[in-house]
Amino acid sequence: MSELLRIQNLSAGIEGKELLHGISLSVSEGETHVLMGQNGAGKSTLGSTIMGSPEYTVTDGNIYFDGENITNESADKRAKRGIFLSFQNPIEIPGITLSEFLRNALEQQTGMRIKLWEHKKKLKAAMETLSMDFSYAERDLNVGFSGGEKKKAEILQLLMLQPKLAILDETDSGLDVDAVKIVSKGIEEYRKTVNGALIIITHNTKILEELHVDCTHILSNGRIVKEGDGQLAADVLANGFEKYIGEV
């Protein structure tokens, strides 16, 4: 399988404070990676930096996607290349409906006009997968959505945009058991339709139960301290991080 994302010796931070120190990581098509670590370990910072958040400045190292160096590219260009980030706290945007927003984003990414009728049909099917009431399509993006609906709307965007690489930043946190099931179903659907790669940031076993995990990376203080296969994720969830963090 060909390599999709390669992170080489990446250091990044905010205003003079380095948060990631020399991270290296490689993700190939069709793989599922899990990022674990305690709060503040740098998981979300890494996810946002891969997406191109202007909040973080890369001070060293490079990010390659499909063989091209994207370290200095803006987030919209990365999105067009096929990188997707599901936000921990999706932003409310009044004045544009979820449906219009997705159509707009798809048109920006593909550079082609999308017929409204076809768009609605596809959207409806995706919403059904996620047991979302279709009325949400005509509501302003995330405005007044509950925490659970916001997370579902993120997965809906994943299904509609079909990126090559999806980074899910604690998409399962704060959700009840049923909602986690629905999110898992959405991820499964994404796997089925796109031979993409996943990077999942999570504290939760539930979301991993249905997935085959290829690689687990444990972060501590901005460094990868332990790597392994799916079994490592299971061990951490059963026994905690301490053992691995202590090894540093």
Added chain:
Amino acid sequence: MSRKTQVSDIDRSLYDFRYEEDANDFLESGISPEIIREISDEKGDPDWMRAFRLKSLEIYHRTPMVHWGASIDGLNLDNIVTYIRPKSRMNTNWDSVPEEIKSTFEKLGIPQAERESLAGVGAQYDSELVYHNVRAEVAQSGVIYTDLESAMHDERYAEIIRSHFMKLVPPEDHKFAALHGAVWSGGSFVYVPKNVHLEIPLQSYFRLNAKGAGQFEHTLIILEEGAYLHFIEGCSAPKYYEAGLHAGCVELYVGKNATLRYSTIENWSKNMYNLNTKRALVDEGGKIEWVSGSFGSHVSYLYPMSILNGRGASAEFTGITFAGEGQDLDTGAKIVHNAPDTSSYINTKSISKSGGKSTFRSAVTVNENAVGSKSSVNCESLMLDRISRSDTVPVIDAKTDQCDIGHEAKIGRISNEAIFYLMARGICEEEARAMIVRGFADNVSKELPLEYAVEMNNLIGLEMHGSVG
């Protein structure tokens, strides 16, 4: 790598064309009893109006300059030409309007708009109305829509005008009301009889073409019991180096259980002083709905006032202000609750960019007799950069505790988080910003007449790239 983006200014090319005028048509600049008499002679004012103008002039001279808001030091009243002789008499036939005036209005979409969606149209060019027309079926229903001056000379309306003219906004109100009383010219008179509902709007368009001039139109609207009207007012002027002055006056009488919707889109050039006074008196069960978009002018003072004078009367004010470079827009709304069970709702948005300044003032007064009244004021401001400014000045004066008053103000900037969120979905930074600004203005722009809402969305969308600041 930092790239500063900006929401562009309103494209003014549509408004900035102009025609030269003949110097002989100008009355001398400045304000003196001689000039006032000359205006009265030009117009053939009835005696009461001659006296009214001169009395207003006296009040003007003894009233101090306004000082509470934006600076108007750049306005030299001695240089303002208060009256410009019309090139044309009032016409009801568009074809007989002089060519250059006609082409001005045609570029602005009048009377095209009339043909498409209006019950009637009035167009004022400099000091005088040049065109007025209503659809036959509207006229048959007893609705009167004409210029105020011919109405004043028509014996059927003379008395009603005399008994209402500047009674709501007396010349004593403030210096520019006094000035208006002395030199007013042009404007519209609308009368809607009992229980007549006008389903389609009437529109007046005011265009100030001459440089260094003032426009002082007077709008008087009277709705009888149970009537309904939507009136749209649009204003623009081309850009000159000399400052221009707009000191119009709007008086609205809303009868028992009547509803008046008054929409204004003001897009004066960026060197205009827009010192406008608008007031509505609302009777029992009646309703005034103001929709106000302020985009142009150098300095604006604009605070439409609603006096809720009968039980159950209500007022709704929806406004948006967009202040760009060199603009100081001081806007807001005033409400007086002067009867039981009255209600008011104010909802405004303001956007400032490129050093523009917007100030929102609200003044809600609940008199002792207004028990059971409700008022809600909500204003939000968005600053698009670090050099722009936004202020909110709410005043609440409740003389009874048996009322329910709420006020909410929010001032903010576009959050970087929101921009990143949109960009992470493939939307470029410029479009992301425009999307957020449009969203911010959304619930107000929905209230604007359609063609203006489209114009507003376009101006927000007009781009914005590359300029490093």
